[in-house]
Amino acid sequence: MSKTFTPADVATHNTADSGLYIIIDTNVYDVTSFVDEHPGGAKILKRVAGKDASKQFWKYHNESVLKKYGSRLQVGTVKDAAKL
Template identity: 75%
Template structure:
C-alpha cells in the first residue's frame, strides 16, 4: 500500500535526523539509508532532500536506475502537484 504525502510533508524531511525524502515524477523516495551508497556521492542527495528532484534525476539517470531502486526506496506519492 502506498502512502500519500503533501509537498509540505516531503519538505520537512530534508536531513538525516528527520529522514531524507525526494520527489521524482510525483513519487516519494526515502533516500536516508541510500545516501552513503549513492554513486554520485552523498552531497548531491543532501542538496535535493526535501525537494522535487525530478529534473536533476533525469538529467543524470535513465529508466533502469529508477527500476533498480524504486521497490526499495519508494514510500509513496505526492497528493498535490505543487513544486517545491
C-alpha cells in the first residue's frame, strides 16, 4: 500500500537519518538504501533528497531505469498543494 505525501512531507526526508526521498513526476521514492548502488554516486542523490528531482532524473535516465528500480524504491505518490 502506498502513502500520499505533500511536497513539504518529502522535504523533511533529506538526510540519511530521516531517509532520502525524491519526487519523480508524481511518485515518491526512498533512495536511502540505493545511495551506495547509484552509478552516479551518492553525492547526487543527497543533493536532490527532499526535492522534486524529475528534471535531473529525466536528463540522465530513461523509462527503463524506473521499470528496473521503481517498484523497489517507490513509497508513495505526491499530491500537489492546493493551487490558488
